[in-house]
Amino acid sequence: MTGRRLPQIAAVVAALMLTGCANAATNSGTEPDADRVERLRVEVVGERPHDRGAFTQGLEVSDGELLEGTGMAGRSDLRAASLETGVERLRVPVPEQMFGEGITVAGDTVWQITWRDGVAIARDRDTLAERSRTRYEGEGWGLCAQSDRLVMSDGSDTLTFRDPVTFEPRGTVAVTLDGQPQDRLNELECVGDTAVYANVWQTQQIVRIDPDSGRITAVIDASGLLTDEESRSVDVLNGIAEVPGTDRFLITGKYYPRLFEVRFVP
Numbered sequence: 134m135t136g137r138r139l140p141q142i143a144a145v146v147a148a149l150m151l152t153g154c155a156n157a158a159t160n161s162g163t164e165p166d167a168d169r170v171e172r173l174r175v176e177v178v179g180e181r182p183h184d185r186g187a188f189t190q191g192l193e194v195s196d197g198e199l200l201e202g203t204g205m206a207g208r209s210d211l212r213a214a215s216l217e218t219g220v221e222r223l224r225v226p227v228p229e230q231m232f233g234e235g236i237t238v239a240g241d242t243v244w245q246i247t248w249r250d251g252v253a254i255a256r257d258r259d260t261l262a263e264r265s266r267t268r269y270e271g272e273g274w275g276l277c278a279q280s281d282r283l284v285m286s287d288g289s290d291t292l293t294f295r296d297p298v299t300f301e302p303r304g305t306v307a308v309t310l311d312g313q314p315q316d317r318l319n320e321l322e323c324v325g326d327t328a329v330y331a332n333v334w335q336t337q338q339i340v341r342i343d344p345d346s347g348r349i350t351a352v353i354d355a356s357g358l359l360t361d362e363e364s365r366s367v368d369v370l371n372g373i374a375e376v377p378g379t380d381r382f383l384i385t386g387k388y389y390p391r392l393f394e395v396r397f398v399p
Contacts, residue, residue, distance in 0.1 A: 170311060171341075171351035171399070175358070178381060179394035181219055185366075187212075188387045191236030191245070191276065191320060192372035195258070198222065199374065199383070202236035202245050209233030211245055211261055225261045227254070235276035235320055239283060239297035246273035246285065253300050267300045275321035277329060284329055284344060286321055290314040292329065292344065306347040308340075315340065315349060322373040322382070330373050330382075337370055339384070339397075353397050355384060363390055 183189075190209075191202035194216060201212045209227035214220060227233040232248040242264070243256040249272055255265045275286040282303055283295040294303040308315045308331075317334040324330065328350075329342045337356035340349045355370055368387035375382055376394070385392045 168348075170349060173351050173353040173397045173399060175353065175355045175384070175393070175395040176398045177358070177393050177395050181392045181394070183385050183389050183392040185388055185390050188368065189320075189372040189385055189389070190234045190387075192374040192383060192385065193236060193238055193277075193322075194374045194376055194383065195238045200236060200238065200243065201372070202233050204233045204248065204387075206230045206232045209247075211236060211243065211256065213261060223261055225256075228263070234273045235285070237276045237278040237283060237321075237323075239278045242297075244276060244278075244283065244297075244300070246276050248273055255300075269300065269302075274319050274334075275331060277321040277323035279323050279326045279344070284321055284323055286318040286331060288317060288319070288334065290316040290318070292318065292321075292342070292347070294344075306344060308342055308347045308349065310340070310349040310352070319369075320371045320373055322375055324375050330375075332369075332371050332373065334371075335369055339370075339373060341397075351397070355395075358384075358393055359389070359391075 188204045190204040193200045197216050198213045199216050203210050207230045209232055210224050212224045213222045231250045234246045234248050236243060236245045241258045243258050245254045251268050253267050253269060254263055256263055272287045274288050277284050283297050285293045285295055290308050291305050293305050296303055319332040319334040322330040329344045331340050333340060339353040339355055341351035342349055367389050370386040372385040373382055381394055381396055383392055383394055
């Protein structure tokens, strides 16, 4: 009796071992994928002229227009131009020698932050006229809007969430790449509520961030957009705007001669 059951027991043990190995293989395949950082590049699908005098700080597409905020003390402004033709409809200055930074649209308000002035300006979306101002602590770099909150960068590895009406802080998240802090987060673009794209200052990289966890899920190589001669007369890559309803983005930089329509691809 015992001798007849030994082969059966051995078969059961072997099957269990195979099942365990299969589960281990499955787990080892899915776990790294969940934390994997995609490495992407830009695929240029179109180009259009860009004002070489624009020290680009914020870029956003809204209601068929391209909004652009520029910097430099005494020369900062906010512009609205047709997305289709590029014809500028309106340009308003940032007052009192303030240094303009990121912009975003929340409802019928355009928020424009400043670098070291600690002032956020709320503007009318149509006229770009100033409605009000509010103060905040620290520096202002980039700004974008999700469905119920704003996301703001200050050059560190921290993103701050803010109320879209009052601009009051609602919380923060620390941004990491492969478990390490990622600072120098600059211009921001929110894509829905699940992704924030950010220029990394003084690099040719754009990162995609999970705003809930702070984990960087993709690093995008945006090098090679300009010729060597053009690169000598510009500042850093800065400015990201999703083209609504598409898989494309508009990107540019400070003093760049061109605005690029791109896809982020493997």
